[in-house]
Amino acid sequence: MSTSSGSMPERPGRFQRPSLPMLFSAVAFAGVVVWSFDGVDLSLSTFAEGLPQMGRVLGEMVPPDFSRAGSIGGKLLETFQMAVAGTVLAVLLSLPIAVFAARGQSPHPLLYHLSRAVVTFCRTVPDLIWAIFFVVTVGLGPFAGVLALMMEAIGFCGRFFAEAIEEVEEGPQEGLRAVGASRMGIVVCTVLPAALPSMVASSLFALEKAVRSSVVLGLVGAGGIGVELTTAMDMYEYQTASAIILAIFAMIMVVERLSAMVRARIM
Amino acid sequence: MSAQVMNDPGTVHELGSVRHGRGEQPPAVRVEGLRKCYPGETRYCLRDVDCEVRTGERVVLLGSNGSGKSTLLRCLVRLIDCNGGSIQLFGEDVLTCPSAGLRDLRASTGFVFQKHNLVARLSVLTNVLHGAQSRCGGPQSWFQAWAPNWLRDEAMECLTRVGMQDFADRRADRLSGGQSQRVAIARSLMQRPRLMLADEPAASLDPASGEEVMSLLTTLMREEGTTVLFSSHDVDHARRYADRMIGLRDGGVVCQGPVTGVSEDDLSALYGQVA
Ligand SMILES: Nc1ncnc2c1ncn2[C@@H]1O[C@H](COP(=O)(O)OP(=O)(O)OP(=O)(O)O)[C@@H](O)[C@H]1O
Ligand SMILES: [Mg+2]
Numbered sequence: 001m002s003t004s005s006g007s008m009p010e011r012p013g014r015f016q017r018p019s020l021p022m023l024f025s026a027v028a029f030a031g032v033v034v035w036s037f038d039g040v041d042l043s044l045s046t047f048a049e050g051l052p053q054m055g056r057v058l059g060e061m062v063p064p065d066f067s068r069a070g071s072i073g074g075k076l077l078e079t080f081q082m083a084v085a086g087t088v089l090a091v092l093l094s095l096p097i098a099v100f101a102a103r104g105q106s107p108h109p110l111l112y113h114l115s116r117a118v119v120t121f122c123r124t125v126p127d128l129i130w131a132i133f134f135v136v137t138v139g140l141g142p143f144a145g146v147l148a149l150m151m152e153a154i155g156f157c158g159r160f161f162a163e164a165i166e167e168v169e170e171g172p173q174e175g176l177r178a179v180g181a182s183r184m185g186i187v188v189c190t191v192l193p194a195a196l197p198s199m200v201a202s203s204l205f206a207l208e209k210a211v212r213s214s215v216v217l218g219l220v221g222a223g224g225i226g227v228e229l230t231t232a233m234d235m236y237e238y239q240t241a242s243a244i245i246l247a248i249f250a251m252i253m254v255v256e257r258l259s260a261m262v263r264a265r266i267m
Numbered sequence: 268m269s270a271q272v273m274n275d276p277g278t279v280h281e282l283g284s285v286r287h288g289r290g291e292q293p294p295a296v297r298v299e300g301l302r303k304c305y306p307g308e309t310r311y312c313l314r315d316v317d318c319e320v321r322t323g324e325r326v327v328l329l330g331s332n333g334s335g336k337s338t339l340l341r342c343l344v345r346l347i348d349c350n351g352g353s354i355q356l357f358g359e360d361v362l363t364c365p366s367a368g369l370r371d372l373r374a375s376t377g378f379v380f381q382k383h384n385l386v387a388r389l390s391v392l393t394n395v396l397h398g399a400q401s402r403c404g405g406p407q408s409w410f411q412a413w414a415p416n417w418l419r420d421e422a423m424e425c426l427t428r429v430g431m432q433d434f435a436d437r438r439a440d441r442l443s444g445g446q447s448q449r450v451a452i453a454r455s456l457m458q459r460p461r462l463m464l465a466d467e468p469a470a471s472l473d474p475a476s477g478e479e480v481m482s483l484l485t486t487l488m489r490e491e492g493t494t495v496l497f498s499s500h501d502v503d504h505a506r507r508y509a510d511r512m513i514g515l516r517d518g519g520v521v522c523q524g525p526v527t528g529v530s531e532d533d534l535s536a537l538y539g540q541v542a
Contacts, residue, residue: 174346175384175451179458180374180401189397189409193388 057238064246065239072228076247079224080255082142082217083210086149090157091203097154098161099187105165107183119162123155127213131222142223149214153206160205164198165191197266204259211255215248293358295462295494296320296343301352303338303518312338313349314518320462320496322357325485327505327526328498330515331538336498337381339515340466343496344373356462374401377455377493379465379484383447387440391431391450394439395422398457425453429483445476452484463488465497469504477501481508502534 018026066072097115099105106112130151134144172190181189192199218226225248232241296319303313312335320326328336342349345361354361356372364372385394392411399408399418407414411422426432429449434442442450448468455463468484469477485508488495499505505512506526514522514537522533 171380171382171384172386175378175380175386175454176397176400178344178346178373178376178378178380179398179454180370180372181397182370182400182404185397185400185409188406189389189393189400190386193386196388 060238061242063239064243065237066243068240069243072225072244072247075218075225075228076251078142079214079218079226080211080251082145082149082224083207083214083255086146086214087153087203087207087210089146089150090153090206091199093150094154094157094161097158098165099191101158101162102165105187105191115158116162119155119158121155122151123159125151125155127152128216128220131217131220135221140221140223145214145217145222145224148217148222149210152213153210156206156209157199157202160202161195161199164195164202167198168194200266201263204263208252208256208259211252215252292322293355294319295322295324295357296496297353297355298339298343299353301339301342301349301354303335303342303347303349311350312518313342316352316515316518316520318513318520318523320494322494323492324511325488325495325509326497327509327512328496328515329500329502329505329512329537330498331500334515334537335518336515337466338518340378340464340496340498343464344376344378345369346378370401374458375461377458377460377463377465379448379451379455379463379468379497381467381470383444383451385439385442385447385450385454387438389439390435391426391437391439391442392419392422392435394450395425395453395457398422398425398454402458422453422457425456426450428456428487429453443476444472445480448472448476448480449483452480452487456487460493462494462496465495467498467500469499469501477504484508502529505529 097119100107100111100115101119103112106115127148130148131145134147138144138147168191172194173186176186176190214224214226215229216226218224218228219230221227225244229241229244229248232238232244298316298318301313301316302311304311312333316335316339328339330336338347341347343354343356343361349362356376359368359372361369361372386397390411393409396408396411396414396418399421402408403418408418411419414422423432423435426435429452431446431449431453434446434450439447439450452468463484465484469480472480481504484497485495487493495509497509506529509526512523512526512529513520514533516537521536
């Protein structure tokens with residue numbers, strides 16, 4: 001019989017001695033953080049000096065002035081319409097792109113890489129830059145905004161549709177292949193039905209995203225409520241601005257709630 | 268003696284001596300020297316398989332798990348590619364035919380899978396319509412909502428033959444395993460197949476449903492005079508639903524012949540020590 005003292009296995013320490021690469025990356029990371037803070041003129045005193053100004057602007061924002069509710073409402077509807085139109089166009093265009101960009105469905109490796117590149121490009125270029133591009137090419141107004149929203153949503157839907165398509169189980173596809181169905185027949189009859197719930201959910205997310213982005217597109221003249229907001233701010237009409245911000249907030253809330261409800265239903 | 272046989276898949280142990288003349292009609296299936304090695308694997312899982320299924324015959328492919336039954340059946344209609352040998356269905360070369368010809372070959376060959384492989388979110392009727400995809404071409408057989416009436420009637424007829432006519436509107440994922448398998452058979456009927464391949468169609472079903480599916484499959488095919496090749500590891504099913512057996516072990520054919528001539532020795536050659 002052995003006594004318990006001494007027979008206990010040694011407990012590992014709370015912390016392990018860091019390895020050399022680990023130590024090095026920690027130092028490098030700390031260096032990047034310090035360098036970044038230094039580069040942007042981070043200063044507590046400037047922030048403190050700005051505080052009264054912030055308080056003043058916020059103070060001038062209350063009470064919100066809803067006297068221009070009519071034109072605000074109109075622009076808000078236009079913003080929503082832009083988001084819907086942009087998203088629907090994007091969903092329609094994303095369908096074929098996603099089939100080409102899905103491993104296992106793409107008819108040719110070249111098409112696969114090309115469509116992946118298109119989707120990545122759409123996603124990585126920020127919406128504001130798309131908006132500037134389209135304002136320059138098709139002119140000021142909501143149409144430029146719709147195109148910008150569409151490009152961004154293609155980047156989003158293309159990627160998630162392709163992922164949904166890749167995740168579809170192989171069995172039913174093999175079943176139809178054995179029947180002698182065409183590639184198109186297999187995609188339409190087995191892949192798309194199986195990926196549908198996930199694609200509808202992605203499309204609703206894209207719509208929510210588009211509603212949020214469409215607000216800022218007005219800043220560069222691509223239509224929507226953003227124009228009203230910049231104008232109000234530029235003219236120091238802070239009470240109108242706060243009314244606009246509240247209206248935007250309400251619209252985004254409603255869209256997100258509805259979309260969440262639909263998504264909960266279909267999943 | 269059986270140990271010798273199983274170590275050398277090249278020698279085929281003929282059971283009985285029933286041999287029909289290979290005269291005017293080409294056999295439904297003729298496989299010669301078929302080899303298959305999955306990419307990334309070192310072992311061949313089909314090694315020089317030679318076998319034949321004559322027109323109108325019901326043949327069972329027997330063998331233990333991993334013996335290569337599914338692989339062989341899939342190779343027959345090129346659901347997977349093989350690495351050598353030759354395959355002929357009704358005299359037509361499967362491995363060299365162009366993709367249009369391949370689709371025709373598949374269209375005239377039914378395939379029932381162990382897992383029914385129906386499209387879960389679509390209705391039973393639409394799933395059955397899909398059997399006509401190669402024959403009709405184009406979108407008319409994609410969804411029952413826009414299929415022409417004659418096609419929907421035909422699908423209903425196929426459903427009636429498997430006793431599933433009352434479930435036409437039901438979504439395919441709301442069916443039991445046995446019901447799904449019957450719908451899968453109806454989809455194959457829609458193809459009006461000359462040859463029916465079935466990969467352990469009863470393996471994932473309970474004994475009663477399995478029995479039902481096997482007898483449905485073989486009875487229907489007998490009515491049509493369709494050739495049947497099914498795999499199974501149920502010796503009892505093999506004896507009752509097939510005329511002839513092909514025994515696979517480790518990717519090689521170790522015996523073939525009429526099911527009535529199957530002895531315990533043959534089974535132990537197939538399944539190792541325990542028959
Ligand atoms: N996709 C695959 N990739 C690699 N190896 C595979 C693949 N499918 C099957 N195999 C291998 O090939 C061999 C034969 O498999 P197969 O599925 O044809 O056997 P089976 O006789 O149908 O078995 P079971 O009775 O379990 O269905 C097995 O050793 C298996 O591991
Ligand atoms: Mg198998």
